[in-house]
Each structure stands twice: as structure tokens, then as C-alpha cells.
Amino acid sequence: MKHSNGSAILIVILFMSVLSIFCISLWQSSSLFHDISLQRLAYEQKYRAAQGGLNYAIAFCRKNFDDILKACKERGQTYQIELEPWKIAKHIVYKNEVEIESVESVENALQIKSTLFDGSKKNIFTVSCHLSKSEINKKDNFFIKHFLN
Helix, strand or coil: CCCCHHHHHHHHHHHHHHHHHHHHHHHHHHHHHHHHHHHHHHHHHHHHHHHHHHHHHHHHHHHCHHHHHHHHHHHCCCEEEECCCEECCCCCEEEEEEEEEECCCCCCEEEEEEEEECCCCCEEEEEEEEEEEEEECCEEEEEEEEEEC
């Protein structure tokens, strides 16, 4: 079958429009996956920074557990620790504040909450856990429970 000049141009235009639609949909999906990966990176940075503050507070509480627990229970005091700013990248700096309270329902337990703030004191991310102490074989053992983010 022989095509005339007009039908060949129509076939080329149809082929190019199908190819253009296919390329645009590929570009859109790759752009979407790129945005998702950037959001995942931002979430991981915030989570790791808040978790770093929580790990610091756990180490601090292990060293001073009895003093902190006594102060929290007797005076109803909340310990607050303000950590130095976390510089994630050139333009991303977070501040981490930790609050330590006694857990009313458990005898030897502290609740530790690490909150990440940006420059305008906006709450960005919070992680918390319970740190309990028990003596087994005359040795102090610490247990982390109820880890929440």
C-alpha cells in the first residue's frame, strides 16, 4: 500500500504525540521519585538528630540515675538539657532540647523526651523512651522501653 504525502505526515504526527506523552509521563514519575527520596533524606536527618539527643540523655541518666530520679520524685522537678546546635548541612541547623521526668506508674523509671527545633523554635521532631533501672546480681542494669517517635 502506498501512502500519500498527507497520510505520512499524519502518521509521523501521531507517532510523535504518543512518544511525547510517554516521555512526559516518564519524566513526571522520575521527578516524583526524586522528590520522595529528598523527603526521605530530610526525615532521616531529623530522626537521627533527635535520636542523637536521646542517646546523649540516656548516657547522662545512666551516670546520674539515682540523683535525677530523687530530684524528679521529691520535688516534682523536670530536668531540662539544652544541647549544642546540630549542623546537618550548610544551611540546616537544628537545636535539641531534652526533658527528663519520673514515670509515676513505675518505681525506678525515667521518661526521656528529645525534641528537635529549628531556628524559629518550631518543633520539628520528637522521640521519647522510658529508662528503667533494676539490680540483678548486685549489678545495675538499665532497660529502654516504650521507644516512640
